Amino acid sequence: MNNNKSNIHAGKTMLPQKAKRIFCTVTTDLTYDQRMIRICTSLAEAGYDVTLVGRQMKNSIPLAPQPFEQKRISCFVEKGKMFYAAYNFRLFFFLLFKKMDCIVSIDLDTILPCYFISRIKNIKRVYDAHELFCEMKEIATRPPIYATWKRIEKFAVPKFPHGYTVNQPIAGEFNKMYGVQYEVIRNIALVRTLPLQTKTEKFILYQGAVNEGRCFETLIPAMKLVDSKLIICGDGNFMEQARQLVAKNNLQQKVIFKGKITPAELRTITQQAYIGVTLFDDAGLSNYYSLANRFFDYLHAGIPQLCVNYPVYREINEQLPIAVLVDDTSTTNLARQLNNLLHNEVLHSELRANCLKAREIYNWQQESKKLVEFYNRLLAN
CATH class of the missing domain: 3.40.50.2000 (Glycogen Phosphorylase B;)
Known part of the structure; x- marks a missing residue:
């Protein structure tokens, strides 16, 4: 064909x-x-x-x-x-x-x-x-x-x-x-059986459209201060600027672009991640009232996430904490919060356990x- x-x-x-x-x-x-x-x-x-x-x-x-x-x-x-x-x-x-x-x-x-x-x-x-x-x-x-x-x-x-x-x-x-x-x-997302696996690397994942308004301007520079790699799966209207930010900050070894990948491949990568990110700036009501696909994809993979403290995410997180919510999306605060999730094993374990419970609800x-x-x-x- x-x-x-x-x-x-x-x-x-x-x-x-x-x-x-x-x-x-x-x-x-x-x-x-x-x-x-x-x-x-x-x-x-x-x-x-x-x-x-x-x-x-x-x-x-x-x-x-x-x-x-x-x-x-x-x-x-x-x-x-x-x-x-x-x-x-x-x-x-x-x-x-x-x-x-x-x-x-x-x-x-x-x-x-x-x-x-x-x-x-x-x-x-x-x-x-x-x-x-x-x-x-x-x-x-x-x-x-x-x-x-x-x-x-x-x-x-x-x-x-x-x-x-x-x-x-x-x-x-x-x-x-x-x-x-x-x-x-x-x-x-659909409830699927999660494979038993040992995470060999504590990497951070962004999946979805690489578009304006997703806080890449502060997230990418934050990776200079974070003890991990950032994997970006997706494409969009901010891809060229995102690559320029990586080059400007000399982060080619810490920020990896995977581009568009199939849903099956994406699920595998998501399950292997240690932290997900769901970030939006507030320059548009659509961002403020968003309910991004990736929010539930991370939840269903059993991985905690760093997420903006906007109304719909907050409502879900108040019922069963699955994410660290932030009001401040500055470079300094994103680095601080990501490092805390990376190294605070008690917090990470609690959020992961809640993700596994939330799968049965959402x-x-x-x-x-x-x-x-x-x-x-x-x-x-």
Whole structure:
């Protein structure tokens, strides 16, 4: 199969003859989108005919078989305004000729084609909001870009009465801004058996998008004062600056970039880590109200983490302490807190034990029930 073109890669389960068809749309490379793999798998296992549509990139690897259909759309550009324009144009015409009962926009960057397709086909439409898109730092701090996305949001979101997001504060913001009542379906990892292993190295892990607003400006210099290595797994719009920070601080031997890796490889690395980091600055409401995927990925790997003291993380941590929460993300304080977690074996053991308990409370096996109930109600008729 030629992976350089837009192809459908399918590994489908047996479905009822008249299974409802759901199309989910993203701008990500599907291989690395663990959240959407979980969501689409749960819907497929519940009897829905699911197709996940994402992007084909120059360095995309072949898609792994999944219990739902996967479609990649390629564009002649891969970033910036031209990418979003080209991708939405191609997405609209791809969807126009497909039969479906429901169309789902995942975040704001595919909402316009989903809206127009739903009107043309007279089908249900759903907004799956992983974050407050316009309040991300890379958008909120750039007035012309913010104005464009905000116009799209004001036009489209009120027209999506059905939707869900990852926590109650974000749901509350959507209600306050647009009067929509979105449900809360958290993005939590599956409970998997943890292998018994001895950690051979006490390394610190950052996994996820290497984007603006993740405190790399202070975390990377802090590693000069930390008795460990930092492994960074991911890619994003701050990668070039992050590499420059490593070079500037002469940390090439202490800060290691792994780039994008598959979910299975990432789970292995996460389980081997000693500490995880979930850090955001406060230059954007989306960061302040975030509930990052990595927060639960660290928890499920049984590793304590250094995390910002923002409302949703604090609420979970107050119920069962699994992290050291910080208000101060300065270089000096991050180094101090990381060294304490590295050397305070009593604290580390307590947090790890709580992580293992919390796995039984916070997991996708429980959360996915709300997802399936949502679509069962929506598509009952």
